[in-house]
Amino acid sequence: xxxxxxxxxxxxxxxxxxxxxxxxxxxxxxxxxxxxxxxxxxxxxxxxxxxxxxxxxxxxxxxxxxxxxxxxxxxxxxxxxxxxxxxxxxxxxxxxxxxxxxxxxxxxxxxxxxxxxxxxxxxxxxxxxxxxxxxxxxxxxxxxxxxxxxxxxxxxxxxxxxxxxxxxxxxxxxxxxxxxxxxxxxxxxxxxxxxxxxxxxxxxxxxxxxxxxxxxxxxxxxxxxxxxxxxxxxxxxxxxxxxxxxxxxxxxxxxxxxxxxxxxxxxxxxxxxxxxxxxxxxxxxxxxxxxxxxxxxxxxxxxxxxxxxxxxxxxxxxxxxxxxxxxxxxxxxxxxxxxxxxxxxxxxxxxxxxxxxxxxxxxxxxxxxxxxxxxxxxxxxxxxxxxxxxxxxxxxxxxxxxxxxxxxxxxxxxxxxxxxxxxxxxxxxxxxxxxxxxxxxxxxxxxxxxxxxxxxxxxxxxxxxxxxxxxxxxxxxxxxxxxxxxxxxxxxxxxx
Numbered sequence: 296x297x298x299x300x301x302x303x304x305x306x307x308x309x310x311x312x313x314x315x316x317x318x319x320x321x322x323x324x325x326x327x328x329x330x331x332x333x334x335x336x337x338x339x340x341x342x343x344x345x346x347x348x349x350x351x352x353x354x355x356x357x358x359x360x361x362x363x364x365x366x367x368x369x370x371x372x373x374x375x376x377x378x379x380x381x382x383x384x385x386x387x388x389x390x391x392x393x394x395x396x397x398x399x400x401x402x403x404x405x406x407x408x409x410x411x412x413x414x415x416x417x418x419x420x421x422x423x424x425x426x427x428x429x430x431x432x433x434x435x436x437x438x439x440x441x442x443x444x445x446x447x448x449x450x451x452x453x454x455x456x457x458x459x460x461x462x463x464x465x466x467x468x469x470x471x472x473x474x475x476x477x478x479x480x481x482x483x484x485x486x487x488x489x490x491x492x493x494x495x496x497x498x499x500x501x502x503x504x505x506x507x508x509x510x511x512x513x514x515x516x517x518x519x520x521x522x523x524x525x526x527x528x529x530x531x532x533x534x535x536x537x538x539x540x541x542x543x544x545x546x547x548x549x550x551x552x553x554x555x556x557x558x559x560x561x562x563x564x565x566x567x568x569x570x571x572x573x574x575x576x577x578x579x580x581x582x583x584x585x586x587x588x589x590x591x592x593x594x595x596x597x598x599x600x601x602x603x604x605x606x607x608x609x610x611x612x613x614x615x616x617x618x619x620x621x622x623x624x625x626x627x628x629x630x631x632x633x634x635x636x637x638x639x640x641x642x643x644x645x646x647x648x649x650x651x652x653x654x655x656x657x658x659x660x661x662x663x664x665x666x667x668x669x670x671x672x673x674x675x676x677x678x679x680x681x682x683x684x685x686x687x688x689x690x691x692x693x694x695x696x697x698x699x700x701x702x703x704x705x706x707x708x709x710x711x712x713x714x715x716x717x718x719x720x721x722x723x724x725x726x727x728x729x730x731x732x733x734x735x736x737x738x739x740x741x742x743x744x745x746x747x748x749x750x751x752x753x754x755x756x757x758x759x760x761x762x763x764x765x766x767x768x769x770x771x772x773x774x775x776x777x778x779x780x781x782x783x784x785x786x787x788x789x790x791x
Contacts, residue, residue: 343644348683351666352508353640354602355451356593357408359514360582361401361463362622364611365394365632367572367579375532377580380587381606381636386645388604388638389686393651395695395711396610399630400623401466403699404609404654406437409446409473411658411677413698415766417441419471420700421778437472445673447658448476451510454667459504460512461497463488463522466609467514477512486781487522487545490515490585498592505596513589517582520548520612520621524581531580532573534566541567543574548621549783555619556704568615575614603664604638605657616737623701626709626719627738631697637686639664648685650692651713655679678764696760702784703776708757708768718753722773727754 360381365371369378370385371392398404402422403414410417418424418440425433437444448458457478464482467473474480481496482488493515501511516522528543541547548571555561563571593599612622616629623630635652637660656679662669663681685691692713700706706722715733720726729742729750743750761768777784 343642343646346639346642346686348639348664348686349666350603350640350664352455353665354508354598355456355510355605355661355665356602357510357512357605357661358586358607359405359408359467359512360518360586360606360608360634361466361514361516362519362610362612363579363608363634364575364629365634366611366629367576368634370636371634375576377576378583380583380590381634384604384606384638385634385636387642388636389646389648391635391637391648391650391652391682391685393649394607394633394635394654395651395697396608396631396633396654397695397697399610399626399697399699400701401609402435402471405467406471406473407655408607408609408657409448409475410437410441410444411447411655411679412441412444413655413678413696413764414700415698415761416678416764417444420698421702422780423778426703426776426778435471437475444676445670446476447661448510448512450476450662450667450669450673451665452476452478455508457504457507457509458511459497459500459509460514461493461500462512462514463490463493463516465516465521487516487519489517489522489525490582490589491517491525494585494589498589501593501596501598505598515582515585517585518575518578518612520552521545522578524578528574528577530573530577532576533570534573537566537570540564541570543571549781552619552621553783555621556624556702560618561615561620563615563620571620572614575612600640602640603661604636605661606634606636606638607654607657608633609654623699624705626697626699626707628732628736637664637682639686646686648682648691650685650690651695651711652682652685652691652693653679653695655695656682694756696757702780703778705775706773708761710753710757710760712753716749716753718750718757720754720757722768723775729753 367373369376369382370390396404397407398414403420406417406419407414414420419435419437422435423432424435424440425431452458458476460477460480462482465486468482469480479500483492497511497513523545551561610622611630611633613619613629617625617627659677659679660682663683682691694710694712697709707719709719711717715731717730717732719728727743727750729746730738731742758768
């Protein structure tokens with residue numbers, strides 16, 4: 296078997312196989328690969344037991360690999376070697392293998408990192424807070440929707456940090472309020488920008504701020520379906536003999552997404568699904584290589600041993616696991632299970648943390664690690680918990696909640712318990728989906744009828760949770776509507 300054919304075979308892993316190849320399995324082998332020039336800053340590395348867990352005035356680099364599905368990360372079990380740089384950092388850092396996002400698409404999920412509250416609370420649940428064309432459209436904006444909230448960047452700026460954000464625009468555009476608290480916030484022109492642009496901008500900023508303590512947010516849409524490499528695909532992972540029904544274009548991906556939303560399912564052959572996963576792997580590998588170059592430049596500045604790295608993704612994406620394409624509409628594992636890696640200064644020994652945690656824990660964890668003094672207002676604001684005790688070996692497993700109001704096509708809320716039960720509740724039609732993830736990781740068997748008591752109890756917990764944060768799910772009607780994100784939607788309707 297040729298090397299190319301072997302890579303193709305490795306790439307064709309399904310979700311059930313992925314569970315078998317957990318972070319202690321085959322994918323962890325990729326994480327042992329040395330990265331030239333990457334670990335030079337660890338000459339004075341200390342053992343795990345000696346790490347202080349308090350890093351007052353240290354730098355923080357927070358990286359979002361937009362739309363990175365956990366099942367395609369080597370450090371989380373993927374057999375194809377497409378994330379060697381991320382894997383190497385996971386091997387030397389804390390690798391949370393069961394991190395669940397609060398939402399399944401960018402706008403609501405990412406703002407939770409920066410506010411520490413659920414999407415229902417920060418209220419950036421769709422692109423428009425009001426969509427009533429042609430004259431009454433209001434773009435969602437944090438300052439207008441939730442003026443009482445303090446962002447992570449604002450807290451750090453108040454504590455003397457230089458703050459810079461370098462992103463691919465779209466769902467993390469400054470117009471939504473993501474720039475709140477940043478000294479400089481770059482978002483690439485166009486809808487879905489690449490780290491190929493945001494990284495150079497970030498490095499320019501670092502050169503000017505490397506002698507200060509700083510907080511940097513780095514983001515790109517390179518893995519997103521709407522991003523195509525500027526130089527085109529080389530189809531490095533595509534099976535030989537594929538009939539080229541698809542080419543991997545943004546227009547094709549968009550059409551498949553909309554077909555799934557309109558019809559409830561997408562008609563794809565198995566070979567087409569493998570093609571799209573191959574394209575996805577190429578994007579991931581290209582992004583990982585860009586990130587490696589960023590780290591090499593970062594290390595040349597002498598900053599590695601002064602920096603906490605946090606690597607994660609806002610959401611995953613779906614490739615026909617439940618007959619749809621893209622992300623946002625559903626709350627299945629392929630959409631909300633995402634990587635979370637925390638690499639501390641001078642850390643050389645990595646650790647797997649299998650406890651189930653939530654993306655809502657990111658903000659309190661960063662603030663805990665850098666030991667900043669928090670105003671009481673911020674302490675009361677935070678819904679999540681610091682994961683620092685987990686870094687010390689304590690149990691931080693928790694039940695997690697998640698939600699989506701994607702484009703007002705649907706309104707879904709969910710809970711996933713730390714012992715493996717998951718309920719997805721659809722508000723507009725009261726549909727319930729109950730899964731036992733330990734036995735059915737692919738979420739293929741709805742157990743609502745077999746386990747009515749568990750379904751009822753979890754349903755009550757969902758409603759109680761949202762009521763506790765000021766959102767009574769029984770207080771309104773949940774009527775599907777229209778809240779477009781892409782130019783192809785609401786054709787004939789002016790969005791401005």
